[in-house]
Amino acid sequence: MLQVHFTADDLARVRVAHAPDHLWEITNSFQLLTARRIPPALREWHGRVRPLLPASSRLLAPLLPPRGYSPDFLTPELGGPVDLDQALAAVLGTPRAVLRRDLARLAVSRANAAWGSGSWGRTPRGGQRPLPAEVRALAAGDPAALRRLAAALRAYHGWALAPFWPRIRAQVDADRAVRARAVLQGGTAGLFAGFRPALHWEPPLLRVDYPVVRDVRLDGRGLLLQPGFFCLRTPVMLASPGARPVLVYPIQHTPGWLPPHTAAHTTAPGTALDALIGRTRAAILEDVASGRTTGELALRLGVTEAAASYHTAVLRRAGLLLSIRRGRHVLHTLTHPGAVLLESPAGGPADRPADA
Numbered sequence: 001m002l003q004v005h006f007t008a009d010d011l012a013r014v015r016v017a018h019a020p021d022h023l024w025e026i027t028n029s030f031q032l033l034t035a036r037r038i039p040p041a042l043r044e045w046h047g048r049v050r051p052l053l054p055a056s057s058r059l060l061a062p063l064l065p066p067r068g069y070s071p072d073f074l075t076p077e078l079g080g081p082v083d084l085d086q087a088l089a090a091v092l093g094t095p096r097a098v099l100r101r102d103l104a105r106l107a108v109s110r111a112n113a114a115w116g117s118g119s120w121g122r123t124p125r126g127g128q129r130p131l132p133a134e135v136r137a138l139a140a141g142d143p144a145a146l147r148r149l150a151a152a153l154r155a156y157h158g159w160a161l162a163p164f165w166p167r168i169r170a171q172v173d174a175d176r177a178v179r180a181r182a183v184l185q186g187g188t189a190g191l192f193a194g195f196r197p198a199l200h201w202e203p204p205l206l207r208v209d210y211p212v213v214r215d216v217r218l219d220g221r222g223l224l225l226q227p228g229f230f231c232l233r234t235p236v237m238l239a240s241p242g243a244r245p246v247l248v249y250p251i252q253h254t255p256g257w258l259p260p261h262t263a264a265h266t267t268a269p270g271t272a273l274d275a276l277i278g279r280t281r282a283a284i285l286e287d288v289a290s291g292r293t294t295g296e297l298a299l300r301l302g303v304t305e306a307a308a309s310y311h312t313a314v315l316r317r318a319g320l321l322l323s324i325r326r327g328r329h330v331l332h333t334l335t336h337p338g339a340v341l342l343e344s345p346a347g348g349p350a351d352r353p354a355d356a
Helices: 022-033 040-052 055-059 084-092 096-114 133-139 143-160 162-193 279-290 294-301 305-317 336-343
Strands: 002-005 014-016 199-202 205-208 214-217 223-228 246-250 321-326 329-334
Touching: 014 162, 022 040, 022 084, 022 143, 022 223, 040 143, 055 143, 084 143, 096 133, 133 143, 143 162, 162 199, 162 223, 162 321, 162 329, 162 336, 279 294, 279 305, 279 321, 279 329, 279 336, 294 305, 294 329, 305 321, 305 329, 329 336
Parallel strands: 002 214, 014 223, 223 246
Antiparallel strands: 002 205, 199 205, 321 329
16 A cells, blocks of 8 residues: 655645656556556557567566566656657666666565565565676666667667557547546546545545555655556556655556557548548537537537537547547547647638538
8 A cells, every 4th residue: 555645735736747658658568568467458559569579678678577666767757748869868867876776676676576575675585686787787877788778768669659659648638638627626636536446535645556555755745647558457656765756547548549450550541531521520629629528519519419429439530539438428538630630720610611
C-alpha cells in the first residue's frame, strides 16, 4: 500500500500530464514484453513487437525487469511535455551520484528477487547479484556507456512505440478528457474518485494499491498524475524520496485501438475518409475537443441520439475521433489527426458541403 499525504497547498497543485511520457512508455512497455501475462488489449502489439526487437535492446533487459525496481533516472520528471530527443538528453545528463544510487538500488532489488524476498531495500544473506558489465559502466558514469544506453532507448522506441504513437496519444487524450470532466463535476475529490479501485481518497490521504508499503509526504510540492498507456494493474511512483512527485496510472484501452497490420497505421484515401463530409460532422469535431457524450452532442446539435451516434461512428472509423465508455455513457474526444484537420484552412464547417 502506498499512502500519499496531502496538504492544502498540494491539493491546489494536483494536475494531469498533457501527453504520454516517452520514457515512462519505454519503461512500462519493455517490462510488459518480458512479463508472463499479457492483457488482451495489448496481445497483438506484443505479437508484432516482441519477435524482432533491435539487438541493442539487450542492454535494457537488466535495467527494466518485469517486476521490482527499475532505475529512477530512466524516467526523470521533465517539467512538461518534451520530445524524445529532449527526454534522452535528460537521461544522458544524469549526475554520477544519481546513477550510482539508482543502480545500487537495482542491484539490491535483483538480489531480493533472486532469493524470493518480498521487500525492497534489504539485501539477502547471499549478497547482491552482480550487475552486468555494461550496467556497472553506467554506474561509473562512463560517457560511452551512457551513449549506448541512449541509442538503445531510441532504437527500442523507434521499433516498439513510434509506429503506434498517434494511437497511444489518442488514448491518452481521451483519458485526459475523462479526468477533466471529473474535475469540473467534483473537483479534486471527483478526480480521485474516477481512479477507483486502484486509488482511494480519504482526505488528506490518497491510498494507492501498491506492491510495497510506502509513505510519501508531498509537503506542498503537489502531484502530477501521468497517464500511462503501458502502465498495467497498479499505479507507479519513483522510489527516491527526493524525486518530484509523479504518479503514473493505467488508462483504459478502447477496443480496436491498434490498426490492422496491413493498414500501416494510416487510413487509406478512398475508404472511411470519403464519408467525412457535411456540416454536422464538422460541428461534432469542433465540439468534442473537450469531450462530449453522445447525448450531449445530440442536444447541442439538435439531432437525434441515433444520428449523433452514426456521425461519431463515421468520424471514429476515419481516425478523427475516439470513443471511450465510462459507465452508462460513451465519451467522444478528438484525436490528433482530427485536430490537425480541424485547424487546417479547409477544416472549418463553413468550407464543408451540407449533409446529404
